[in-house]
Amino acid sequence: MVDFDPELIGRVFEVTDPAEVTAEDIAKYCAAIGDANPLYVDEAAAKKGPNGGIVAPPSYAVTFRNGRHFFTHVPRYGRQGFDAGKDVEFVAPIRPGDKIKLSSHVKEIYEKTGRTGSMVFVVVRSTVDNQKGEVVAHIDHRFMNRT
Amino acid sequence: MSEAAIASTFDAVNVGDTLGPLEVNLSKEQVRKYAVACRMEAPRFMDDEGARKEGLPGMIAPGNMSLGMLAKLVTDWIGTSGARLARLGTTYRQPVQPGHVIALNGFVTHVEPAEKRVEVDVWIENEDGERLVIGTASVEFPR
Amino acid sequence: MATILDLHSHSEASEDSRAPLDAYLNWIKLRHKERPVDGIVLTEHRQFNAEADYRALEDKFGLMVLKASEVETDYGHVLVFGVTDEMTRRFDFANVRLSAQEVIDEVARMGGVAVPCHPGRPTVGLCEHYEKRPPLENVIAVEVLNGGSRKGEDERSQELVRKYGYRAIGGSDSHLVSLIALCATRFDADIRSIEDLVREIRLGRCEPVDFRPKRKPVAPAVPVEVAQDG
Numbered sequence: 001m002v003d004f005d006p007e008l009i010g011r012v013f014e015v016t017d018p019a020e021v022t023a024e025d026i027a028k029y030c031a032a033i034g035d036a037n038p039l040y041v042d043e044a045a046a047k048k049g050p051n052g053g054i055v056a057p058p059s060y061a062v063t064f065r066n067g068r069h070f071f072t073h074v075p076r077y078g079r080q081g082f083d084a085g086k087d088v089e090f091v092a093p094i095r096p097g098d099k100i101k102l103s104s105h106v107k108e109i110y111e112k113t114g115r116t117g118s119m120v121f122v123v124v125r126s127t128v129d130n131q132k133g134e135v136v137a138h139i140d141h142r143f144m145n146r147t
Numbered sequence: 148m149s150e151a152a153i154a155s156t157f158d159a160v161n162v163g164d165t166l167g168p169l170e171v172n173l174s175k176e177q178v179r180k181y182a183v184a185c186r187m188e189a190p191r192f193m194d195d196e197g198a199r200k201e202g203l204p205g206m207i208a209p210g211n212m213s214l215g216m217l218a219k220l221v222t223d224w225i226g227t228s229g230a231r232l233a234r235l236g237t238t239y240r241q242p243v244q245p246g247h248v249i250a251l252n253g254f255v256t257h258v259e260p261a262e263k264r265v266e267v268d269v270w271i272e273n274e275d276g277e278r279l280v281i282g283t284a285s286v287e288f289p290r
Numbered sequence: 291m292a293t294i295l296d297l298h299s300h301s302e303a304s305e306d307s308r309a310p311l312d313a314y315l316n317w318i319k320l321r322h323k324e325r326p327v328d329g330i331v332l333t334e335h336r337q338f339n340a341e342a343d344y345r346a347l348e349d350k351f352g353l354m355v356l357k358a359s360e361v362e363t364d365y366g367h368v369l370v371f372g373v374t375d376e377m378t379r380r381f382d383f384a385n386v387r388l389s390a391q392e393v394i395d396e397v398a399r400m401g402g403v404a405v406p407c408h409p410g411r412p413t414v415g416l417c418e419h420y421e422k423r424p425p426l427e428n429v430i431a432v433e434v435l436n437g438g439s440r441k442g443e444d445e446r447s448q449e450l451v452r453k454y455g456y457r458a459i460g461g462s463d464s465h466l467v468s469l470i471a472l473c474a475t476r477f478d479a480d481i482r483s484i485e486d487l488v489r490e491i492r493l494g495r496c497e498p499v500d501f502r503p504k505r506k507p508v509a510p511a512v513p514v515e516v517a518q519d520g
Contacts, residue, residue, distance in 0.1 A: 028184045029184050029185070029215075031180065031184070032177070032180045032181040032183075032184040032185070033181065033212070033215045033216060034171075034216075034219070035215075035219045035222075037219075037222065049227075050229055057215070057218060057219065057222065058218055058222065058231075058232045058235070059211075059214055059215040059218035059219070062211050062214060062215075063185045063211060082239075083209070083210035083211070083239060084210075084239055085237045085239050086210070086214055087234070087235075087237075088214075088234065088235050088236070089233070089234050090231070090232055090233055090235070112335070112336070112362065113362045113366075113367070113386050113413065113414055114413065114414060115411055115412045115414060116412075116413060117413050118386065162316060162317070162320060163320050163321075236308060238306060238465075254467075256316075256317060256467035256468055257310070257313045257316070266313070266467075268308075268466045268467055268468040268469075270466070275440075275441055277440050277441070278438075281308075281465065281466055282308070283466065283467075
């Protein structure tokens with residue numbers, strides 16, 4: 001079985017400095033994803049929409065941190081690990097002017113075997129907040145490290 | 148916006164309804180654009196040479212980009228119905244390589260009338276029909 | 291009367307699956323014309339829930355739900371059908387390094403059958419291990435059709451069957467609702483219980499069936515860029 005310090009689980013290992021989101025950041029992200037939805041990029045249309053103004057696409061919530069920062073705090077797991085997937089709960093939209101911070105802890109560590117061999121999975125859970133202390137999203141980042 | 152069917156109201160959604168398929172001719176330039184926009188300019192996301200130095204056969208798209216594309220598949224399907232994407236989970240099974248046509252697909256798998264919530268399978272497949280990324284999403288319609 | 295069952299599937303109980311059981315059964319009803327299965331076998335990763343009782347769902351959907359397990363061994367992954375308390379005491383199902391030979395022999399001794407799955411898959415399939423080590427003894431059947439197989443993997447599994455005379459089964463290895471029953475196994479006999487299933491696999495009275503839709507050819511991608519990478 002995989003060997004790790006149980007104290008790791010649940011303990012917040014990082015809270016990021018708030019990062020400000022601009023309408024321009026959102027527009028660049030939309031261009032990169034190929035998303036021309038007016039709710040995200042057209043001020044006039046967005047004002048008439050359900051959010052009363054421009055919001056980021058929901059997936060923008062995962063762009064602040066990759067969870068990979070965990071490995072700088074706990075180098076025991078060696079290399080950074082591969083992004084094995086994410087589970088995201090979208091709670092509230094992100095708007096231009098929001099200052100977004102993430103608070104992260106290790107949720108789970110487990111072992112399994114697959115195509116590429118024996119692997120240790122580390123699940124990092126981040127809570128994403130805005131400047132009002134409102135939760136914007138919860139993200140479980142799953143990282144795969146080969147043993 | 149996707150040409151495929153759009154979920155106009157909760158009542159119009161049925162188990163078995165499809166999202167997409169949306170074919171994307173994913174270019175290296177687009178992947179680079181994503182990596183720069185999201186401040187993830189690791190060599191494997193920028194060019195083949197960089198990827199090979201990291202032990203990969205060639206340039207790959209970040210997992211987050213696949214997540215973003217699948218989220219777009221769902222939000223396009225939601226359209227102007229007032230519904231919202233409440234949850235999206237993804238599993239990355241194989242790297243997504245630019246320079247290939249990928250197809251984004253989805254199926255409605257469950258409709259929950261009490262909560263006006265719809266569950267959707269989503270995935271990205273390559274030209275051989277292999278599923279590179281799989282996931283599920285929850286969509287909540289206005290009550 | 292013949293029975294067709296998906297012998298390899300994962301519900302939400304498996305950490306990498308996102309499929310509730312009731313949604314699986316509902317999907318089968320919806321797609322029954324294309325995937326005419328009589329039921330499924332849940333083969334959760336590295337665990338077995340002896341208490342789980344699916345009779346209410348079986349009645350609701352008119353489909354059979356049997357329970358088994360997928361364990362991890364030194365020769366790759368193995369499906370264990372006919373799991374008993376004695377087996378779960380003998381083997382820690384959460385151990386990713388079980389001895390495949392012990393699993394095959396002890397499970398048989400305890401009244402079940404252990405079937406190596408996706409043998410053509412790298413690392414966790416028999417084929418690769420047989421290249422470097424002696425073949426396992428007393429293998430009755432292997433999973434030749436797996437819904438999660440990549441190009442060439444099922445073909446490698448079929449080679450194994452030809453070389454060693456194993457019987458063959460099929461299963462979807464589904465982790466998503468819409469992928470259930472894409473591959474399955476057809477039994478000549480009327481299967482009503484896990485004991486029936488174990489007996490028929492042991493006797494080799496089964497064959498894999500493929501319900502995957504035939505793919506339309508896809509035009510190759512036209513490169514957007516001409517410039518060299520560097």
